[in-house]
Amino acid sequence: MSAALREHRSSLLVAGLSSAFGVVLLSMIGAIDTAARADAVVGASDTASALLLVAASLFIGIALYVSAVVTANTVATIVAGRTRTIALLRLLGSSARRQRSAVTREGLGVGLIGAALGALAGEALHLLLVLVLRETGVLPPADYPLIAPVALLPVIAVVLTTWAAFRTGSRRVLAVRPMQALGAAVERSGEEVGRRPVRHGIAVVLVALGTLLLGGGVAAGLVSSFGVVIAFFGGILSFTGIVLAADLVMPPLLRLVGRAMARTATGRLAAENAVRSPERSARTTIGLVIGVALVTTFAVGLQSYIDMLARAQANDPAYYAGIDEAFAMTVAVFLVLIGFSAVIAAVGMADALSLSVLQRGRELGLLRALGFSKGQLRRMILAESAQLTVTASAFGVVLGIGYGWAGAQSLFGSIEGGGLVPPGIPWLLVLLVVIGTGALAAIAAVAPTRRAVRVTPIEALAAP
Amino acid sequence: MGASGSGKSTLMHIMAGLDSATSGRVWLGDTEITRLDDDQLTLLRRRRVGFVFQAFNLVPTLDVLGNIRLPFELDGREPNPDEAARIDRLVQTLGLEERLRHRPHELSGGQQQRVAIARALATQPDLILADEPTGNLDSRTGREVLAVLSAAARDYGQAIAMVTHDPVAASFADRIVFLADGRMVEERGRSSAEQISAIMLGMEAAR
Ligand SMILES: Nc1ncnc2c1ncn2[C@@H]1O[C@H](COP(=O)(O)OP(=O)(O)OP(=O)(O)O)[C@@H](O)[C@H]1O
Ligand SMILES: [Mg+2]
Numbered sequence: 195m196s197a198a199l200r201e202h203r204s205s206l207l208v209a210g211l212s213s214a215f216g217v218v219l220l221s222m223i224g225a226i227d228t229a230a231r232a233d234a235v236v237g238a239s240d241t242a243s244a245l246l247l248v249a250a251s252l253f254i255g256i257a258l259y260v261s262a263v264v265t266a267n268t269v270a271t272i273v274a275g276r277t278r279t280i281a282l283l284r285l286l287g288s289s290a291r292r293q294r295s296a297v298t299r300e301g302l303g304v305g306l307i308g309a310a311l312g313a314l315a316g317e318a319l320h321l322l323l324v325l326v327l328r329e330t331g332v333l334p335p336a337d338y339p340l341i342a343p344v345a346l347l348p349v350i351a352v353v354l355t356t357w358a359a360f361r362t363g364s365r366r367v368l369a370v371r372p373m374q375a376l377g378a379a380v381e382r383s384g385e386e387v388g389r390r391p392v393r394h395g396i397a398v399v400l401v402a403l404g405t406l407l408l409g410g411g412v413a414a415g416l417v418s419s420f421g422v423v424i425a426f427f428g429g430i431l432s433f434t435g436i437v438l439a440a441d442l443v444m445p446p447l448l449r450l451v452g453r454a455m456a457r458t459a460t461g462r463l464a465a466e467n468a469v470r471s472p473e474r475s476a477r478t479t480i481g482l483v484i485g486v487a488l489v490t491t492f493a494v495g496l497q498s499y500i501d502m503l504a505r506a507q508a509n510d511p512a513y514y515a516g517i518d519e520a521f522a523m524t525v526a527v528f529l530v531l532i533g534f535s536a537v538i539a540a541v542g543m544a545d546a547l548s549l550s551v552l553q554r555g556r557e558l559g560l561l562r563a564l565g566f567s568k569g570q571l572r573r574m575i576l577a578e579s580a581q582l583t584v585t586a587s588a589f590g591v592v593l594g595i596g597y598g599w600a601g602a603q604s605l606f607g608s609i610e611g612g613g614l615v616p617p618g619i620p621w622l623l624v625l626l627v628v629i630g631t632g633a634l635a636a637i638a639a640v641a642p643t644r645r646a647v648r649v650t651p652i653e654a655l656a657a658p
Numbered sequence: 659m660g661a662s663g664s665g666k667s668t669l670m671h672i673m674a675g676l677d678s679a680t681s682g683r684v685w686l687g688d689t690e691i692t693r694l695d696d697d698q699l700t701l702l703r704r705r706r707v708g709f710v711f712q713a714f715n716l717v718p719t720l721d722v723l724g725n726i727r728l729p730f731e732l733d734g735r736e737p738n739p740d741e742a743a744r745i746d747r748l749v750q751t752l753g754l755e756e757r758l759r760h761r762p763h764e765l766s767g768g769q770q771q772r773v774a775i776a777r778a779l780a781t782q783p784d785l786i787l788a789d790e791p792t793g794n795l796d797s798r799t800g801r802e803v804l805a806v807l808s809a810a811a812r813d814y815g816q817a818i819a820m821v822t823h824d825p826v827a828a829s830f831a832d833r834i835v836f837l838a839d840g841r842m843v844e845e846r847g848r849s850s851a852e853q854i855s856a857i858m859l860g861m862e863a864a865r
Binding site: 458459462463467557560561562566568570651652 | 696709714728734
């Protein structure tokens with residue numbers, strides 16, 4: 195049980211984080227609503243709180259989506275690591291369906307435990323926040339509800355998405371053949387795992403169509419802010435396409451980055467490890483790509499809008515006076531909310547890295563036996579995680595710049611004095627995101643590296 | 659040679675500096691390896707010892723040539739002209755020319771073992787340790803691998819210590835050591851497969 199718990203640690207964390215996020219967000223909206231009702235001047239506004247709820251649902255939805263992708267990928271990695279055990283059980287007569295439903299059941303457990311713990315943490319944080327805000331006078335004194343019933347919804351949603359993510363991630367179980375319990379320990383190659391023409395075909399169509407719509411949205415945006423609706427669908431379609439084709443897109447990018455880093459034997463091995471299985475590298479990185487792309491999209495979109503405003507302001511100073519500060523506030527809140535999804539993505543990525551090191555114990559033992567020093571081993575693992583992280587966040591940033599710009603253009607291109615502007619890129623923030631994810635990956639590599647280095651080569655070689 | 663659990667693999671691991679002995683001292687040539695720290699042992703494995711295991715000998719991400727050259731890469735250098743010529747010769751004699759760009763999973767078990775042997779021979783180590791190198795192979799491929807090893811001993815004067823259960827494999831050796839319960843119980847010079855089988859049966863009967 196404890197081994198299973200360790201394997202699912204990150205899925206638990208991801209479920210807990212999203213559940214806590216949902217609870218805090220919805221409870222705080224409840225508190226704000228109460229505060230507004232208590233304040234005679236502001237007064238209650240049903241439209242305002244409904245709007246807040248919609249915005250919150252959007253952010254919770256994004257967080258859930260990211261955590262579902264991350265969890266499904268983690269589960270796929272775990273299943274890959276269990277291949278031999280599953281194959282052995284199949285050999286002894288267990289059915290593939292039974293094996294898979296065992297994994298799915300674990301998912302239900304992880305979802306329930308993670309969501310419950312997250313809900314408790316979120317509730318505690320909510321109570322603390324309300325207390326602090328009331329004491330400091332930010333919120334007016336009033337009877338704040340202890341629990342917002344609506345906050346139960348994201349908790350239930352987390353249980354369901356975690357369960358569904360386990361179901362999706364465990365699809366590989368069905369592909370395990372009993373013979374694999376007997377085979378030599380040489381792993382199957384990426385090519386052998388099989389091409390997926392249908393899936394990739396759909397992906398290409400989606401990307402093409404999405405890009406067209408994005409362009410159309412930008413063009414339409416010059417006339418009316420309804421362009422954003424077109425661009426929105428363009429964004430959804432093209433991004434879904436990229437996620438579907440991640441196993442085609444990521445390896446060449448990884449190779450590109452890897453080539454830049456592969457100066458030594460360790461570097462070259464690390465580069466090869468990162469692309470050894472296109473499916474695995476896609477799995478490991480796509481969550482982070484999504485997270486970074488989301489943050490960058492919002493940041494660039496808002497920055498581009500600010501740039502447009504600045505231009506418009508130059509044309510007509512009186513009309514746009516004072517709009518900056520209000521905007522800066524909104525930007526900050528949005529970034530924090532969306533940044534949370536990036537954190538979830540980074541957690542998933544860190545875990546995928548450490549799992550992949552764990553699963554390669556035998557190979558690392560072989561390298562040690564052949565004369566890899568501890569330092570070389572450590573550098574190899576670090577280089578590998580650096581390569582994955584750098585690639586994922588760079589790709590995410592590029593995508594985010596495109597989407598953010600398209601979003602801003604299609605929504606605000608028609609404002610007076612607006613027109614077509616180059617994308618506004620908040621470089622500091624982009625740098626922070628890249629450094630942040632890099633640091634997380636480096637930290638994530640520490641524990642498995644220690645373990646890999648501590649294990650003697652014979653222990654590692656003897657491992658199944 | 660020796661029964662299962664008699665300590666053959668353990669002895670190999672200790673001779674290679676992969677495992678440490680609870681007591682006693684281990685020498686490789688003039689070097690007492692029991693005194694070396696981990697970094698020195700790493701260098702020793704890289705430069706002075708070669709390995710051929712029963713299975714899982716090759717790094718899956720590297721092609722055949724990459725695997726053979728790995729010990730040099732780990733040293734951060736290219737093979738010098740002599741070594742390069744040696745590698746070329748090895749690749750030829752082992753029939754791997756057509757396979758240089760293939761990955762381990764594209765090779766048969768016998769081919770994989772031959773690549774491991776080429777890698778072990780490439781650095782001209784003081785000693786090659788082979789733990790049941792034919793254990794996973796069919797008998798014909800196994801014979802081929804043995805022929806390659808004995809040719810290396812004959813032509814290059816390569817010292818090879820090999821663990822085997824197979825009397826025919828042992829008959830290729832110049833010196834045969836028998837282990838039982840972690841101790842050396844018998845030692846012979848070159849012997850025929852029949853003689854070796856007789857000794858093994860005798861050891862079994864004496865238990
Ligand atoms: N000299 C020794 N002193 C104490 N314990 C020993 C000694 N030699 C071997 N052992 C122990 O005996 C066990 C089996 O040893 P080992 O794996 O070396 O056997 P083996 O001969 O390689 O068997 P197999 O033919 O099955 O591979 C190990 O647990 C090892 O620690
Ligand atoms: Mg053994």
